[in-house]
Structure formats: C-alpha cells, structure tokens
Amino acid sequence: MLRSPEWHLLIVWYFFLGGIAGGAYFTAAIADNFGGPRDRSVVRFGYVLALLLIGLCGILLILDLGTPSRFLNMLGTFKFRDLMSIGAWMLGVFGIFAFVSSVLSLSARPETASLRRRWSLVGTIAGFFLASYTGVLLSNSAMPFWRDARIMGALFLVSGASTGMAAISLLLFLSGDAAGEGFKKVKRADRFAMIVEIVLLAAFLFLVGSAAAPLTSGHFSTLFWGGLVAVGLVLPLVLDLVGSRAKAVGAFAAALVLVGGFILRYVIVMANA
Numbered sequence: 001m002l003r004s005p006e007w008h009l010l011i012v013w014y015f016f017l018g019g020i021a022g023g024a025y026f027t028a029a030i031a032d033n034f035g036g037p038r039d040r041s042v043v044r045f046g047y048v049l050a051l052l053l054i055g056l057c058g059i060l061l062i063l064d065l066g067t068p069s070r071f072l073n074m075l076g077t078f079k080f081r082d083l084m085s086i087g088a089w090m091l092g093v094f095g096i097f098a099f100v101s102s103v104l105s106l107s108a109r110p111e112t113a114s115l116r117r118r119w120s121l122v123g124t125i126a127g128f129f130l131a132s133y134t135g136v137l138l139s140n141s142a143m144p145f146w147r148d149a150r151i152m153g154a155l156f157l158v159s160g161a162s163t164g165m166a167a168i169s170l171l172l173f174l175s176g177d178a179a180g181e182g183f184k185k186v187k188r189a190d191r192f193a194m195i196v197e198i199v200l201l202a203a204f205l206f207l208v209g210s211a212a213a214p215l216t217s218g219h220f221s222t223l224f225w226g227g228l229v230a231v232g233l234v235l236p237l238v239l240d241l242v243g244s245r246a247k248a249v250g251a252f253a254a255a256l257v258l259v260g261g262f263i264l265r266y267v268i269v270m271a272n273a
Contacts, residue, residue: 024165098123131164
C-alpha cells in the first residue's frame with residue numbers, strides 16, 4: 001500500500017461494527033462456556049447481535065465496492081494483501097459461526113447447549129481476527145503513522161471487546177434485564193477492557209511518536225482528546241466506578257464507550273485518508 005486509500009465513512013462504520021460483532025460474540029462465548037443460567041440473556045444477545053452486525057458489515061462492504069458482483073468476486077479469489085478481500089472472507093467465515101451459534105442459542109436442550117459451547121470457542125478465533133485484522137494490516141502498510149503503530153491490531157481488538165460488551169450491556173438495560181447477574185458481570189469485564197485500552201492507547205502514542213501529531217495536536221486533536229479519551233474512555237470508566245449500582249448510569253456509560261469506539265477508528269483511518 002504505497003498511497004493513501006480512498007476510504008470514507010462506510011469503511012469506518014465497517015471497522016466499527018465488525019469490532020463490536022467480534023467483541024459481542026466473544027462475550028457471549030465466555031458467558032456460555034463459563035457462566036451459569038443467569039447469563040442466558042448475555043449469551044442470546046451476544047450471538048444474535050454478532051450475526052446482525054455481520055450482515056450490516058456485508059452491506060457496507062457491498063456499498064463501498066459499488067456492486068454485489070465485486071463482493072462475490074472477492075469471495076471467489078482470496079488475496080492476502082487486499083484488505084477488502086480478507087474482510088470479505090472473514091465476514092463469510094465469522095458469519096457462519098454467528099449464524100449457527102444464534103440458531104443453537106434458541107434451544108435449551110443440554111446436548112444442543114454443549115454443541116453450541118464447543119462451536120463458539122472456535123468461532124471466537126474468527127471473531128478476534130475480524131476485530132483486530134484491520135489494525136494489523138494498517139500497521140503493515142507503507143503509509144506514515146500507520147506503519148509505526150505496531151500494536152494497532154491489539155488496540156482494535158481490545159476496543160472491539162469493550163464495545164461488544166458495551167453493546168450487550170445497553171441491550172440488557174433496554175430490554176429490562178439489567179437487574180440480572182449478567183449485566184453486572186459484563187460491566188465489570190468492560191471496566192477491565194477500558195483500562196487495558198487506555199494503557200494500549202498510551203503505548204500506541206509512545207510508539208508512533210511525532211507521527212501521531214494529526215491526532216494529538218493537529219486537525220483531529222479535539223476529537224481525539226475530547227471525544228475518544230475524555231468522553232469515550234475516561235468518563236465511562238469513572239461513571240462505572242462511582243455509579244456501579246445505578247443501572248441507568250451504567251447504560252449511559254456503555255453508550256459513551258460505543259461513541260469512543262467509533263471515534264477511535266474514525267481518527268486513525270482518516271489521519272491518512
């Protein structure tokens with residue numbers, strides 16, 4: 001990749017929703033395999049949300065390419081160095097995992113649940129790849145700023161996990177299931193993910209150095225510091241810590257995490273667009 005790709009908001013949304021899908025599936029798989037009956041809502045919401053978002057990602061990719069035939073051509077010819085080709089293939093693979101998990105989550109039979117749990121552990125690998133591969137490929141490009149960010153894949157992965165948990169938390173609140181144990185567990189896990197994301201973001205800025213000027217002091221600085229760091233990371237973390245017993249506060253914090261996850265991908269992608 002020798003020049004800046006012609007990317008726009010469709011691709012930013014594609015990256016964002018793909019990250020949520022991977023994170024939501026991972027959260028559901030962990031709750032499915034290591035949780036209990038009280039976590040059933042987390043499992044159901046996580047698998048179904050991942051499936052729906054994968055479908056939206058496919059639509060966004062087709063819209064970006066212009067015609068459905070180009071998307072089908074990408075599925076027919078795998079190109080390792082083509083970001084959209086990898087994305088199309090991973091959407092298909094992860095979509096299969098999400099679809100099967102969603103269907104199996106509708107049954108309460110013990111043998112079905114056992115199959116679903118084993119299936120989801122393998123599917124989590126595809127979810128992790130979908131959440132992180134964009135950051136990895138960006139960091140392996142020849143473009144300034146991106147090429148210096150060797151931990152961008154890890155940053156996108158943790159952000160995907162955090163936004164996936166936040167999306168499930170928000171759905172639990174809106175559906176009236178926030179009083180259950182599952183909501184508390186997801187919120188605790190999301191707090192840990194936010195802390196890791198803050199550490200990785202600091203390491204990201206350190207490694208990139210002066211190349212991060214467009215984010216830290218340039219055109220995107222207000223959005224980066226105010227939108228991502230303050231509103232999307234620090235504020236929801238503080239709200240979760242001081243207002244952990246208030247479900248509405250937790251839901252508001254989850255919404256802020258989603259805003260921060262979108263801004264993260266927007267400023268990083270557009271910094272070289």
